[in-house]
Amino acid sequence: MPRKHVWPLAALLAAGTIALSACGGTTGGTAAPAPAQSQDSEGGNAKDATLLSGTARSNKADEKAGDMAPPEAPTEVKEKWVSLRASAAGELDPVVVNGSGFTLYRFDKDTAEPSKATCNGDCAKTWPPVTVAKGGKVFIAGVKQDAVGFVKRDDGSIQVTLKGWPLYRFAKDVNPGDTLGQGVGGTWFGITPDGKKAGPTEKPVPPTAAPGAKPAQSATLFSGKNFDDTTGTNFATGIATPGCNDLRGGFLSLTISGSAKIWSEVGCKGKSAVVTDDVADVTPLGFPAGVKSVFLG
Structure with missing residues (x-):
């Protein structure tokens, strides 16, 4: 299958020894996007980053x-963007991974309400x-866009949170x-898209269409x-017609942001289903060969 150019999807959103003792261990349209608002560790609101639907590659x-x-890249290059993607890793399904596919984790000694990151120093290495x-x-x-937030760390850097939980990688995940x-x-766990502790693979639950969703533009x-x-x-390929x-x-x-109808055949024919949210796998919806056409508007 030939690789396609991908449209920018800003329109989709309106808006070794490793020391572990310090970490609790013993030895993962056309509207411009709205800036994300979050509450930092000092209780103030800040426009910390812009949230965009899709992956880093689909947004070019x-x-x-x-x-x-x-x-070896400098910190300012590494911090230009972050990707959060619902995926599967090992026996964890779902679990959130970053743009390179590495598992992201949450730490039980942190807090989510309010967000507070407690892993510093050697722990953060x-x-x-x-x-x-x-x-x-x-x-x-x-x-979900409203699940993503930010917290100011002790060193002043801005850490991304999910449902309030600060996010981390693990240095031994190579x-x-x-x-x-x-x-x-007993304190570090992969994190699910809704901020919970990831566990063994469970049978996926097909998404349900939210009533009253506005028609998707792209x-x-x-x-x-x-x-x-x-x-x-x-x-990936983008559509906006x-x-x-x-x-x-x-x-x-x-x-997707909004409501659209997906079809199993070209020409908007065959089996169909209405979707109003991102879908990680369309096969539980009855599309084993994938989606072949989409009706927008």
Whole structure:
């Protein structure tokens, strides 16, 4: 399947020894996006970053920066953007991963209400916090916009939160999909898209359409499940034309803001379903060969 150019989807949103003792351990349209508002650790509101629907690649982000920056890149390059994507890793399904596919974690010794990050010093070397520059970007796929926030760390940097929980990586996770941090010290766990502790794979629950959702003006579709446009030949394509949009091939996941109708065949024919939210896997909806056309408006 040929790789396509991807449309920017800003329109989709209106708006070693490793010391673990310090970490609780013993040895993962056309409208411009609205800036995200969050409450920092001092209780003040700040315009910390811009949230954009889709992945870094589908938004044409610099793939030598952000989550994909090389280890030797300066901090200001690494903090240009962050990606949060609902996915599966090891026995964890769902779990949130970053732009490079690494598992993101939450720490039981932190607090979510209010958000407070307590992993500092040597702990933060083992569990690098997910930080973003003020005014940077956060790309989200399969994660609710209102679940994403920010907290000011003790060193003044801005850490991304999910349902109030500060997000971290684990230094011993060396390959995308590793989950070596799961359960460390009985306090570290992969985090689900709704901020809960990730656990073994469970049978996916098909999403239900929210009543009264406004018609979607655009959508991004992914050839892989879990909004995957980086593995192998997987790619994403954007659509923003009112009416029936035929797709070249079957697409297994999608991000969307509003209501749209998906179809199993081109020409908006065959099996159909209404979706009003991001869908990480369309197969439980009855689309084993993927979505082949979408009606917008």
